[in-house]
Amino acid sequence: MNGLQKEFSFTKGKRKYLFCADSKSAEPLYIPVQQAIENKVPFDFMVIDHESDSFLRLWLNQQKMGTYLYVSGELEFINRLKNLALEAGFSDHEMQLNVQGPVSTRVICCKCHGVNDVEDELHIICIHCAVDLEVSSHYSRRLEAYLGYTSIK
Numbered sequence: 001m002n003g004l005q006k007e008f009s010f011t012k013g014k015r016k017y018l019f020c021a022d023s024k025s026a027e028p029l030y031i032p033v034q035q036a037i038e039n040k041v042p043f044d045f046m047v048i049d050h051e052s053d054s055f056l057r058l059w060l061n062q063q064k065m066g067t068y069l070y071v072s073g074e075l076e077f078i079n080r081l082k083n084l085a086l087e088a089g090f091s092d093h094e095m096q097l098n099v100q101g102p103v104s105t106r107v108i109c110c111k112c113h114g115v116n117d118v119e120d121e122l123h124i125i126c127i128h129c130a131v132d133l134e135v136s137s138h139y140s141r142r143l144e145a146y147l148g149y150t151s152i153k
């Protein structure tokens with residue numbers, strides 16, 4: 001379970017909700033935002049454009065326990081926000097991630113260097129050597145692919 005969703009669903013009963021999207025991906029958040037409004041719960045809505053990691057780290061770190069995070073954006077953005085949120089103490093169960101943009105992404109296996117076509121998964125099993133891979137935010141322009149690293153369990 002890595003929190004990745006095809007569509008957002010509203011998780012009731014949280015103390016506060018954070019909605020964040022990259023500049024092109026706010027629309028899928030409208031439904032859960034509307035539900036947060038209807039449920040009269042506090043929330044922040046942030047479209048992230050050029051905000052630095054240090055700013056986002058500060059924003060996430062100042063959130064109280066019981067805050068629930070929604071992130072909508074391209075894979076690289078999702079990975080970035082997820083990592084910052086985990087660093088700030090969020091768990092996988094306190095966030096929903098929804099990848100927008102290209103439906104198919106090339107991922108290079110770190111072990112056998114085989115190419116995998118993935119849709120929007122953040123974890124895959126290499127079709128060539130069957131190793132568990134975590135799709136990183138590290139994009140190689142030369143290979144036109146994301147690098148897949150062996151998952152540490």
Ligand SMILES: [Zn+2]
Binds near residue numbers: 109111113126130
């Ligand atoms: Zn492989």
